[in-house]
Amino acid sequence: MKVLHIDASALGAHSVSRNLTAAIVAEFVRTHPNAEVTYRDVHAAPLPHWAMPAADAGTTVGDEVMDEFLAADVVVIGAPMYNFSITSSLKAWIDRIAVAGKTFRYTSAGPEGLAVGKKVIIASTRGGIYSAGSPAAGMDFQEPYLRAVFGFLGVTDLEFVRAEGLALGDEHKTKSIDSAVAGIGGLANAA
Numbered sequence: 001m002k003v004l005h006i007d008a009s010a011l012g013a014h015s016v017s018r019n020l021t022a023a024i025v026a027e028f029v030r031t032h033p034n035a036e037v038t039y040r041d042v043h044a045a046p047l048p049h050w051a052m053p054a055a056d057a058g059t060t061v062g063d064e065v066m067d068e069f070l071a072a073d074v075v076v077i078g079a080p081m082y083n084f085s086i087t088s089s090l091k092a093w094i095d096r097i098a099v100a101g102k103t104f105r106y107t108s109a110g111p112e113g114l115a116v117g118k119k120v121i122i123a124s125t126r127g128g129i130y131s132a133g134s135p136a137a138g139m140d141f142q143e144p145y146l147r148a149v150f151g152f153l154g155v156t157d158l159e160f161v162r163a164e165g166l167a168l169g170d171e172h173k174t175k176s177i178d179s180a181v182a183g184i185g186g187l188a189n190a191a
């Protein structure tokens, strides 16, 4: 089993999503001792913004990123909410993996996702509360966006491990992280 681990938080050791992705990957390694993990930190090593192939000439980073994604059976992504969406560092990664002819194609019947058979797990973190039914639910352009992108690429097995309300006080933060961590065990067992 190949596991691709992506982190995007700028908060280093204080990051909740980094702790959650590490715990998710550790759970996969514990339950699948043959797991091979590839790690990419798109904050520490930002990807160049997508450019015309000629402007990108001489770099292989786009190919590497695509190869890592295509090879992975399980993709674990830390996705903090920044200004109601994902970090620009993670968006630059998505711009490298959403490529016509590789991970999707257009047919006469419409678009078709080609990245089938993967499990994608997203550790979603946010300072406020945006879950369904909350007053700010309509301002969530993070989880619905990720659902749309991975659905478009053909991923049907998509799970969110969510810790939200992280800016609402220590008690709320602890409860939210504990409940996110509690959901991790079942994820790896089901893979």
Ligand SMILES: Cc1cc2nc3c(=O)[nH]c(=O)nc-3n(C[C@H](O)[C@H](O)[C@H](O)COP(=O)(O)O)c2cc1C
Pocket: 009, 010, 011, 014, 015, 016, 017, 018, 078, 079, 080, 081, 082, 083, 084, 085, 125, 126, 127, 128, 129, 166
């Ligand atoms: C630049 C920036 C923008 C943010 N924008 C939002 C936001 O729009 N909504 C929100 O609820 N939290 C926002 N936050 C709070 C983060 O989502 C929160 O700190 C979360 O824990 C970040 O994930 P991390 O702990 O893995 O870094 C923002 C944080 C930063 C640094």
